[in-house]
Amino acid sequence: MELKEMQQELTERIAQHKLVSATISQPRQKSGDLKRIRLKPVEIKDLYYIQFEYQHEHVLKHKNLTAEEAGQELENLFAEFRQGLFQFTEEKVQVQLSKKFKVGWKTEETGKKQVELSHNRKKQYLLEDGIPYPFLVRLGVQNPDGSVKKQKYDKFRQINRFIEFIDDALVHLPKDRTVRILDFGSGKSYLTFALYHYLRVEKGLDLRVTGLDLKKEVIEECQMIAEDLGYGQLEFLVGDINDYNEDSAVDMVVTLHACDVATDMALARAVKWNAKVILSVPCCQTELNHQIASPELNIMLQHGLIKERFSALATDSIRAELLSLVGYETQLMEFIDMEHTPKNILIRAYKTGRQPDAGQLERYRQFTALLSAKPFLENELKELL
Ligand SMILES: C[S@@+](CC[C@H](N)C(=O)[O-])C[C@H]1O[C@@H](n2cnc3c(N)ncnc32)[C@H](O)[C@@H]1O
The missing domain is CATH 3.40.50.150 (Vaccinia Virus protein VP39)
Structure with a gap:
């Protein structure tokens, strides 16, 4: 699979509101300040966004992007990171890029998973169960x-x-x-x-x-x-x-x-x-x-x-x-x-x-x-x- 094709596959699933959660990790430059990025869907004023949470060495930063912008951001991130784990509603996708940007793409059916938009959650805590602090x-x-x-x-x-x-x-x-x-x-x-x-x-x-x-x-x-x-x-x-x-x-x-x-x-x-x-x-x-x-x-x-x-x-x-x-x-x-x-x-x-x-x-x-x-x-x- 080509890099472009991989990005299209991911963007398409995101645009269909199938993303449950994702983590992008393994920076190419180990010494860089940005260590990991987590993605989750959120609903803000009835609109669907993907929240990107950037885990830097000492600081967490957040950005909410539309599905289209999220596709573009994935392209940027996969220039710097080698691994992506995506949980979609019916499958798990693991992306592994080689040093020379060769794409490894593995999928696994997982049975139906519920998309939990933030505003639907029972109680939105500032610290979330499931994210290690x-x-x-x-x-x-x-x-x-x-x-x-x-x-x-x-x-x-x-x-x-x-x-x-x-x-x-x-x-x-x-x-x-x-x-x-x-x-x-x-x-x-x-x-x-x-x-x-x-x-x-x-x-x-x-x-x-x-x-x-x-x-x-x-x-x-x-x-x-x-x-x-x-x-x-x-x-x-x-x-x-x-x-x-x-x-x-x-x-x-x-x-x-x-x-x-x-x-x-x-x-x-x-x-x-x-x-x-x-x-x-x-x-x-x-x-x-x-x-x-x-x-x-x-x-x-x-x-x-x-x-x-x-x-x-x-x-x-x-x-x-x-x-x-x-x-x-x-x-x-x-x-x-x-x-x-x-x-x-x-x-x-x-x-x-x-x-x-x-x-x-x-x-x-x-x-x-x-x-x-x-x-x-x-x-x-x-x-x-
Ligand atoms: C019940 S603990 C509460 C600990 C913590 N603040 C919490 O909420 O989990 C009360 C603490 O106040 C401390 N303490 C009581 N009087 C104090 C004083 N005069 N100066 C400094 N510490 C004091 C005690 O040693 C104890 O560790």
């Missing part, structure tokens, strides 16, 4: 072929949900300098690696990320993983949130499941640094549970369980209000949309510099007085209120 394979969430391990599916969904928040926050990050991000209480750092992967590898941002945690062994392990992955602008440090200082501008502060007032320490730091974006999932909010006393609320507070839950909700409401009072547009959102795990609250705050409404501080004070609450965060921010 080096950090997810290294962290044991995916198998080397990209399939998500059954027992890690909840983690995979949580990571994807977190990346949605990161994606939303992108517009608030500076474009003209290195973006500085701190993750306080990073622990095993699944989400820190995810954040780095998304912003650096997928979006190509120039950034420096630090994960901070009290646990020396966990931090050493994370640092080793970052080095294995070649994540040169991600570092892990042992330290206490409360002692941590930073001279350069901080653009985003993340604090996920840091216990009790560790969350408040991180929020206070973020505010003082004028961070543009704060993403915080609090946990173990016990501070208020020890303070709260309010005869008007005794019908609730007499039950230990209710008191505990109410205190946690009031704590997060207070945090959100304090952030709003110091110039952040703040929302409380659901972090995990999973059926089988408890739902968490994520505090999302973007610095807008908006002044508080008339009476907002007074209403805040009435609320804390009602609960007899003396929040740690209020004390930390008292000069700004």
Whole structure:
């Protein structure tokens, strides 16, 4: 088979909307930056396109092309790459080019496969099951072929949900300098690696990320993983949130499941640094549970369980209000949309510099007085209120 004929055969099948997925690999120049290209059909505003995903050494790039343009792009790519694996609706096609562009063409009937256009998919995650992401394979969430391990599916969904928040926050990050991000209480750092992967590898941002945690062994392990992955602008440090200082501008502060007032320490730091974006999932909010006393609320507070839950909700409401009072547009959102795990609250705050409404501080004070609450965060921010 001639090269031209091979390209026509492929283009024809694509034009008939038969492509399920494809991978083009084996670059002629091993030292080149572009390593592999993946293809999949997508539907955008009712039109059919082929999405080309170009996997470079450190960055993923995407292009959506019409069927006709896709044929042209295949021609360009087969000048540089020697192998193509195409899954069409009823057959698998393997293309192998020799050094001198001799075409090897093998087909295999596979039975009918469904074309899944992106918009039809059950849930379009930013990271996809079936595509191997080096950090997810290294962290044991995916198998080397990209399939998500059954027992890690909840983690995979949580990571994807977190990346949605990161994606939303992108517009608030500076474009003209290195973006500085701190993750306080990073622990095993699944989400820190995810954040780095998304912003650096997928979006190509120039950034420096630090994960901070009290646990020396966990931090050493994370640092080793970052080095294995070649994540040169991600570092892990042992330290206490409360002692941590930073001279350069901080653009985003993340604090996920840091216990009790560790969350408040991180929020206070973020505010003082004028961070543009704060993403915080609090946990173990016990501070208020020890303070709260309010005869008007005794019908609730007499039950230990209710008191505990109410205190946690009031704590997060207070945090959100304090952030709003110091110039952040703040929302409380659901972090995990999973059926089988408890739902968490994520505090999302973007610095807008908006002044508080008339009476907002007074209403805040009435609320804390009602609960007899003396929040740690209020004390930390008292000069700004
Ligand atoms: C529940 S883990 C959460 C880990 C990770 N952020 C996540 O969401 O998967 C909370 C982490 O916060 C860390 N931590 C608690 N207080 C801290 C403090 N004052 N300074 C630094 N790290 C702290 C703990 O060591 C722990 O690893």
